[in-house]
Amino acid sequence: MSALERFEEWGLHFDKPSDEQVKLPADITTLSSEQLAELFTKLTAWSDYIASQQALAVLEERAAQRQLDYTENSLLVQRFGNVKGERITFVKAQISVDPKVLELTKVYDEKYAYRKLVDMLLSNHERDLSLVSREITRRAADQRALRKDWGV
Numbered sequence: 001m002s003a004l005e006r007f008e009e010w011g012l013h014f015d016k017p018s019d020e021q022v023k024l025p026a027d028i029t030t031l032s033s034e035q036l037a038e039l040f041t042k043l044t045a046w047s048d049y050i051a052s053q054q055a056l057a058v059l060e061e062r063a064a065q066r067q068l069d070y071t072e073n074s075l076l077v078q079r080f081g082n083v084k085g086e087r088i089t090f091v092k093a094q095i096s097v098d099p100k101v102l103e104l105t106k107v108y109d110e111k112y113a114y115r116k117l118v119d120m121l122l123s124n125h126e127r128d129l130s131l132v133s134r135e136i137t138r139r140a141a142d143q144r145a146l147r148k149d150w151g152v
Contacts, residue, residue, distance in 0.1 A: 007056075014052040017045040024128050028135050036139070040132045047125040054122050057115035064108040071104055072096075 007014070022042045025031065031039065075095045080088075095101055 014049060017042065017049055019045070022046055022128070024131070028132060033139060036132060036136060040129070040136060043125060043129045043132060047122065047129055050118060050122045050125055054115070054118045057111070057118045061108070061111040061115045064104070064111040068101070068104040068108050071100055075101065
């Protein structure tokens with residue numbers, strides 16, 4: 001059973017945000033405060049969703065790696081016998097081209113690649129979220145400075 005199936009069995013769902021994936025404008029300082037807040041909210045929702053996908057991708061990658069390791073080790077035990085020296089290398093080479101091992105290697109490589117892409121997406125969203133957060137903080141500091149200057 002996959003991690004996602006287990007989560008669904010427990011009643012947990014990772015719903016994709018209903019809005020399109022967020023793209024920052026070239027200059028966020030031109031956005032109104034309301035637009036900036038909306039952008040922050042959407043980025044947060046997408047970052048949360050992508051973080052859940054990253055966690056699932058890590059779990060799926062680990063499961064694929066364990067299945068590959070198990071299959072390789074099982075084949076090694078089956079074929080090993082009293083093999084010594086150079087023959088061990090030959091047996092390992094035979095195992096590495098076994099159709100089951102090749103298929104599981106392909107599955108693992110796909111899971112690995114997917115996880116790396118999700119890592120990159122999450123990193124990009126977190127960077128964008130940080131940028132928007134800093135702009136919100138800058139504006140709030142400017143407002144406080146104005147109030148202090150005018151005694152408001």
